[in-house]
């Protein structure tokens with residue numbers, strides 16, 4: 001299982017006018033399961049094809065461990081790939097389809113049989129092993145394709161491009177956990193492309209978020225949710241995404257209009273430092289506050305610090321309520337327990353907990369909120 005290193009790798013389909021993948025340096029570490037997550041058109045497939053060798057990048061070098069594979073075609077990279085739609089020999093049995101990648105690489109017959117049966121068991125394909133592939137429905141064919149991608153134990157990496165698109169939603173959950181199980185068993189380096197955050201967050205050790213041809217943040221699912229480094233991650237991860245509000249830093253204090261909501265702490269400044277130190281390093285001026293609906297505290301009576309808001313409505317979601325409010329003209333969503341009473345038109349007061357509220361400039365996180373002079377913001 002190789003470390004896959006991209007050094008200054010970028011790709012343009014139009015001779016350098018625009019970049020589908022902006023030049024980047026990045027390492028996929030051996031034996032980890034990565035999800036490559038981002039909206040349609042952000043460059044995920046291009047990045048995957050650069051790793052597999054289907055695309056030679058316009059700039060930069062690709063290394064598998066210390067081997068420079070930039071000019072090496074896919075066949076020479078020892079990669080397994082699974083695409084969005086089934087790629088199978090339709091006239092072959094499921095067994096032979098699964099065995100094909102192993103026989104092709106001259107695995108001993110005993111190992112072929114052992115691996116095929118192991119993968120078939122994990123993917124619940126045992127009863128279909130003798131059937132011709134074309135007799136299976138599209139979802140089941142895709143599971144066989146998945147099996148073909150996972151059957152070899154010795155591969156540099158397994159690359160999966162939206163592999164569960166054609167699979168029945170109810171089966172997706174099962175397959176994701178199977179995939180995790182197979183990954184634990186084989187220790188493959190997995191890169192799994194998806195635009196579905198649930199898929200990414202439930203499957204991967206590490207989620208790599210891509211927007212507009214660039215990696216904006218990578219981390220464990222909880223880290224992306226709790227500590228977004230970029231506004232895009234705030235929006236894209238979470239349901240609904242992070243609230244963003246324009247604010248101003250004045251003499252180290254974060255204000256929304258006339259309301260003081262906390263001190264501005266530069267990133268990397270943590271509890272334990274004095275407020276004066278915390279306020280250092282973030283210049284005065286406009287800033288955007290980011291806070292997830294899960295962490296906004298909504299209360300009736302005014303408490304300080306915080307900001308006044310007007311309730312505009314409530315969505316009853318069953319397990320929880322989503323309260324819609326306006327701070328001035330800016331919408332702020334608050335996730336509350338089910339059944340809370342917030343009448344449309346009523347005045348509310350919003351509190352932003354210091355440790356869960358972040359500050360952004362030019363979309364990139366520059367700091368977070370710190371408590372105001374010992375007064376709690378939660």
Ligand SMILES: Nc1ncnc2c1ncn2[C@@H]1O[C@H](COP(=O)(O)OP(=O)(O)OP(=O)(O)O)[C@@H](O)[C@H]1O
Nearest residue numbers: 013020021038039040041042043044045046047195
């Ligand atoms: N063969 C190509 N020729 C020209 N432009 C391309 C080609 N393939 C992709 N692009 C463009 O490059 C950008 C990145 O596309 P890419 O397919 O890598 O994104 P993606 O994140 O995988 O999207 P999707 O989820 O829709 O597949 C897009 O703007 C796309 O239109």
